Every structure is written in C-alpha cells, then in structure tokens.
Amino acid sequence: MQYQRSSALFAEAKKYIPGGVNSPVRAFKAVGGEPIFIKEAKGAYLYDVDDNRYIDYIASWGPLILGHAHEPVLNAVIEKAKKGTSFGIPTEIETELAQLAVGMVPNVDKIRFVNSGTEACMSAVRLARGCTGKDKIIKFAGCYHGHSDSFLIQAGSGAVTFGSPNSPGVTQGTAKDTLLANYNDLAGVKELVNANKGEIAAIIIEPIAGNMGCIIPTDKFINGLRELCTQEGILLLFDEVMTGFRLAKGGAQEALNIDADIVMFGKVIGGGLPVGAFAARAEIMAHLAPDGPVYQAGTLSGNPLAMSAGLAMLTELNARSEIFTSLSEKTEFLHKGIAEVLTEKGVAHQINRFGSMVSIHFCEAPVIDFETAAKGNNDTFKKYFHGMLDHGVYLPPSAFESYFLNDAISYADLAKTIEAVRKVFE
Ligand SMILES: *Cc1c(COP(=O)(O)O)cnc(C)c1O
Numbered sequence: 001m002q003y004q005r006s007s008a009l010f011a012e013a014k015k016y017i018p019g020g021v022n023s024p025v026r027a028f029k030a031v032g033g034e035p036i037f038i039k040e041a042k043g044a045y046l047y048d049v050d051d052n053r054y055i056d057y058i059a060s061w062g063p064l065i066l067g068h069a070h071e072p073v074l075n076a077v078i079e080k081a082k083k084g085t086s087f088g089i090p091t092e093i094e095t096e097l098a099q100l101a102v103g104m105v106p107n108v109d110k111i112r113f114v115n116s117g118t119e120a121c122m123s124a125v126r127l128a129r130g131c132t133g134k135d136k137i138i139k140f141a142g143c144y145h146g147h148s149d150s151f152l153i154q155a156g157s158g159a160v161t162f163g164s165p166n167s168p169g170v171t172q173g174t175a176k177d178t179l180l181a182n183y184n185d186l187a188g189v190k191e192l193v194n195a196n197k198g199e200i201a202a203i204i205i206e207p208i209a210g211n212m213g214c215i216i217p218t219d220k221f222i223n224g225l226r227e228l229c230t231q232e233g234i235l236l237l238f239d240e241v242m243t244g245f246r247l248a249k250g251g252a253q254e255a256l257n258i259d260a261d262i263v264m265f266g267k268v269i270g271g272g273l274p275v276g277a278f279a280a281r282a283e284i285m286a287h288l289a290p291d292g293p294v295y296q297a298g299t300l301s302g303n304p305l306a307m308s309a310g311l312a313m314l315t316e317l318n319a320r321s322e323i324f325t326s327l328s329e330k331t332e333f334l335h336k337g338i339a340e341v342l343t344e345k346g347v348a349h350q351i352n353r354f355g356s357m358v359s360i361h362f363c364e365a366p367v368i369d370f371e372t373a374a375k376g377n378n379d380t381f382k383k384y385f386h387g388m389l390d391h392g393v394y395l396p397p398s399a400f401e402s403y404f405l406n407d408a409i410s411y412a413d414l415a416k417t418i419e420a421v422r423k424v425f426e
Contacts, residue, residue, distance in 0.1 A: 005049040006037045030398040031385045041068035043408035054394035055413045057403040062267035067408025073271045076312035094302040097311045104249045107259040111279035113302045117241035117266025118146025120276035123296045124262045128202035128235045130294035131287050138203045140183045142212035142370030153178040183369040186224040204237040207252035210402035212373040213359030214352040241266035247355040271309030327356035331405050337418035345425040357402040387424030
C-alpha cells in the first residue's frame with residue numbers, strides 16, 4: 001500500500017502538535033513506522049487519505065460498537081446541532097440518557113455525565129474518598145483508568161510499599177496514596193489491605209482488563225475482591241469505560257454477576273462523542289455536589305450533541321440486545337480462525353477473549369496479569385501489525401490493547417482478516 005499523503009500530513013502535524021498526535025498511542029511508537037491519517041469511515045471500514053481501505057478493529061478504541069457513521073447516531077447529532085450546540089443550562093435529553101443508562105446497568109440509581117473516561121475515574125475516586133473519609137486507593141498494575149495523577153503509578157519495591165510515579169509531573173505526595181497490586185492476585189490485595197488497615201477508600205479495577213491486552217479475572221479473584229471490600233468497608237470501583245455497554249447491556253457487572261459500588265463509563269456511552277459518566281446507588285451519589293460536599297463540575301458536561309449520540313446508541317443497544325451475543329460469536333470466530341493459522345505456522349501465541357474483547361500475545365505462557373502480558377514478543381507483534389495494515393486490516397498499534405469488534409463487521413470481513421494473518425505469517 002502507498003502511504004505518501006499520510007506521511008506528508010504527519011510531517012506537517014509534527015510541526016504544530018507534540019509528536020503529531022493528540023493521544024500518544026496514535027503515533028505508532030510501539031510498532032514503529034508512521035501513523036496513517038483517516039479521511040472518512042463507514043460501517044466496518046476506515047478510508048485513509050491515500051484512499052486505502054481497512055477493516056477496523058479499534059472502533060475509535062471502543063465507542064463505535066455499531067460501526068462508523070451509524071445512521072441513527074448521525075441523524076440524532078445532526079438534528080440536535082441545528083438547535084444549538086451547548087447552553088450550560090439543563091436540557092431534557094440529559095435526563096433521558098440518565099434514565100436509560102440507569103435502567104440498563106445493575107445496582108445504580110443515579111449517574112453523573114462528564115466528558116471523558118479519565119474524568120469519570122478521577123471523579124469516582126474523589127467521590128469514594130469523600131464518602132469513606134479515607135485517602136488511599138488500590139489499583140492493579142496494567143489497568144488503565146485514564147491519565148489523571150492518581151493512576152499514573154507504577155510498582156514500588158515490594159507488595160506493601162507505596163507506588164512511585166511513572167510519569168514526570170506526578171508528585172510523590174500523590175503516589176503515596178495509590179497502592180499497587182497484581183491482577184488476579186487476591187492474596188496480594190489482602191496483604192495490602194492488612195498493611196493499610198482502615199485507610200483504604202477504594203479498590204479500582206477494570207473488571208475485564210483491556211489495557212494490557214484482554215485479561216480475564218478468575219472467579220475466585222473477582223468475587224474475593226467483592227467480599228473483601230464489603231468486609232473492610234472499602235468501595236469497589238468498576239472501571240467499565242471499556243466494558244460498559246459492550247459486554248452486555250449491564251456491562252461487566254451483568255456479565256460477571258457482581259455488584260460494584262461505583263461504576264465508571266466512557267467510550268460506548270458517548271456514541272463516538274466525548275462522554276464519560278459515573279454511577280452508583282443513591283446513598284453514594286448523595287455525597288456529590290450540589291446535593292453533597294464532594295465537588296465535581298463541567299462546562300460542557302451533559303452537552304446536548306454528546307447526549308444525543310449517546311442516547312441514540314444506548315437506545316439501539318437496549319432494543320437489540322442480541323447484538324452482544326452476535327458480537328461475541330463473531331469475536332469467537334475470529335479468535336478460532338487466527339489461533340488455527342498461528343498454530344499451523346508454529347507461532348507461539350496466547351489469545352484471550354471475553355465477549356467482543358480479544359487480544360493476541362505472542363508468547364508461550366498464559367497471560368493473566370501485567371507481568372505475563374509483558375512477555376509477548378514485540379518483534380513478532382510489529383511484523384504482525386504492519387503486515388495486517390498492508391493487507392487492509394487496522395489493528396490496535398500496541399500489543400497492550402484489546403481489539404474491539406463492531407456490529408458492522410461481517411463474517412466475510414472476518415474471513416478476510418484470518419486470511420490476512422495467514423499471508424503475514426507465510
Ligand atoms: C479508555 C479508558 C479510560 C480513559 O478514557 P478516556 O476517555 O480516554 O479519558 C479509562 N479506563 C479505561 C478502562 C479505558 O479503557
């Protein structure tokens with residue numbers, strides 16, 4: 001494929017935008033080469049500025065579960081825009097989306113809309129701290145909760161030591177309140193809780209992890225966390241920015257049959273516009289301003305265009321909940337097809353899948369946490385990524401990202417994708 005125009009646009013972008021991108025993963029640093037620039041997209045396909053077509057497996061990193069430029073979502077936004085784009089004064093559509101979302105998600109009574117997943121997670125932690133009067137939180141290595149300071153923390157030197165900042169600009173003071181545990185390691189979490197008795201406000205987790213590739217919690221681990229939180233008066237925060245309205249109507253809470261205390265959303269809930277949200281039972285949400293003292297606000301929060309996209313999206317998902325099953329079946333078809341090719345070609349691999357989230361790690365051992373995920377062969381991944389791109393398949397440009405299937409992808413597209421894997425490893 002030819003990428004001249006993308007290459008020229010990237011050179012120009014780099015003059016005015018740091019790294020040429022507005023979010024680092026887009027820059028292809030993990031896979032090498034230069035990013036492609038997109039001109040437009042429809043259904044399952046992306047079209048770049050050099051007129052190459054790709055089957056898209058990132059769906060804007062999750063939101064576009066019904067495919068690109070989906071008519072009901074588009075029309076809702078266009079109609080809404082004609083009536084004004086933002087008021088900073090209440091509108092009816094905010095309540096409509098809130099009512100629908102709260103009806104679809106188990107165990108929540110109220111929801112507050114923000115503008116991104118980052119904001120949702122940051123605000124949810126503040127709410128948890130405000131509710132419990134405690135400062136510390138436990139997060140898991142490899143889980144991503146957006147780029148706010150409290151979450152940009154890496155492992156300290158031992159299981160019961162504090163984390164340390166993993167980005168310049170995050171203070172030691174912030175890092176000392178974030179404790180780090182390993183995914184699927186319940187004993188490690190118990191150790192942390194015991195070493196910080198009565199000081200922990202919340203445990204925050206991606207209930208199915210998607211930001212170190214797809215990693216599935218064991219029943220013992222996730223149920224154990226719920227039990228531990230209930231026993232110790234710790235709030236369990238499910239970061240469902242990725243899993244919410246993707247794995248099931250009720251997200252991971254429904255799929256795993258576990259109630260969280262605060263649930264965070266983003267991605268699908270905005271239908272491709274910038275929306276995040278956090279939701280909980282009424283007694284928890286009562287702590288939030290203006291009802292309670294925990295402050296949180298946003299000039300563009302509940303923006304009518306964003307709400308109209310979210311409402312069109314959730315309305316369709318609510319009415320056609322068989323989509324979740326059919327997406328899961330498509331993902332299984334892809335999983336099996338790719339696994340067969342890789343096995344046949346003698347390529348060491350692990351494929352983890354849950355519903356319509358799936359990822360491939362090029363390694364021998366099962367991938368159950370960040371450490372095992374990091375053992376994947378990145379050279380193989382780079383060749384795989386660029387090979388697939390050249391065959392018209394756009395995969396996440398990092399081995400630590402999950403693929404996101406969308407409803408517009410057909411079985412013919414999936415078969416073509418599997419065929420592309422065969423050609424790449426020929
Ligand atoms: C994408 C993501 C976020 C951050 O959302 P943004 O909208 O990018 O700020 C937080 N948590 C999880 C699990 C995510 O996948």
